[in-house]
Amino acid sequence: MLQLDEVSKSFDVWPVLDRVSVRLEPGQIHILRAPNGSGKTTLLKVMAGLLRPTSGRVLWRGRPLTARDRRHLGVVLEQPLVYPDLTGWENLALFAALYGIRPVRPRVLRALEEAGLAAARDVRVRAYSKGMRQRLAVARALLHRPCVLLLDEPFDGLDADGQAWAARAVAAAAADGSSVWLVTHHADDPLPADARWTLHRGRLLPAAAVTPRSPQERRTR
Numbered sequence: 001m002l003q004l005d006e007v008s009k010s011f012d013v014w015p016v017l018d019r020v021s022v023r024l025e026p027g028q029i030h031i032l033r034a035p036n037g038s039g040k041t042t043l044l045k046v047m048a049g050l051l052r053p054t055s056g057r058v059l060w061r062g063r064p065l066t067a068r069d070r071r072h073l074g075v076v077l078e079q080p081l082v083y084p085d086l087t088g089w090e091n092l093a094l095f096a097a098l099y100g101i102r103p104v105r106p107r108v109l110r111a112l113e114e115a116g117l118a119a120a121r122d123v124r125v126r127a128y129s130k131g132m133r134q135r136l137a138v139a140r141a142l143l144h145r146p147c148v149l150l151l152d153e154p155f156d157g158l159d160a161d162g163q164a165w166a167a168r169a170v171a172a173a174a175a176d177g178s179s180v181w182l183v184t185h186h187a188d189d190p191l192p193a194d195a196r197w198t199l200h201r202g203r204l205l206p207a208a209a210v211t212p213r214s215p216q217e218r219r220t221r
């Protein structure tokens with residue numbers, strides 16, 4: 001599905017990403033854990049088509065990823081992609097309209113309820129707490145049931161209930177066939193991983209002690 005082929009990215013002279021190749025298959029959960037400043041966000045933005053690689057290719061279903069293909073991606077960045085002047089409801093309804101989701105109302109209502117934001121749906125997001133904004137950002141990324149989820153610290157700022165909800169929702173998306181790329185600082189895996197990675201001097205390397213899930217643990221579409 002989504003594939004990086006020998007991708008390098010430099011901002012100055014030194015490459016932040018150095019010939020990174022990886023392939024995200026349907027239903028797989030990949031977890032990336034690496035030190036601050038090692039290039040995790042840069043890699044995720046390249047995967048999402050938000051940063052252009054210096055060299056190498058980002059492929060969607062075997063062809064170079066286009067702006068149009070980005071509708072298949074659900075992205076959570078460190079800075080939540082939500083509009084502070086709109087309410088929670090308006091934020092999700094806007095994204096639902098942009099992604100051609102029909103009917104908008106039941107899907108958005110359900111997403112807000114599942115995220116624990118039903119009571120705050122008519123409140124402007126600038127009045128949300130950090131955790132509420134993060135819940136909205138995760139709900140937004142999942143709303144159009146994307147084929148690929150690219151998640152930068154999606155559980156940050158979430159309370160125990162919020163973390164459990166987000167982990168359940170992402171696991172359900174993977175069980176339904178979405179590929180998941182999850183960046184985390186947490187020592188414990190928030191989800192059962194198919195692959196664990198780290199970044200060292202720009203190279204994407206398998207993390208030690210990789211224990212893939214058994215086929216029985218995984219359901220595919």
Ligand SMILES: Nc1ncnc2c1ncn2[C@@H]1O[C@H](COP(=O)(O)OP(=O)(O)OP(=O)(O)O)[C@@H](O)[C@H]1O
Binds near residue numbers: 040043
């Ligand atoms: N737009 C930019 N211009 C110049 N340098 C950049 C830019 N974005 C990132 N970098 C540099 O690239 C390197 C990797 O940054 P990146 O944000 O990808 O790391 P990270 O692993 O996500 O870090 P953290 O764990 O702190 O979020 C850093 O040295 C950073 O200074």
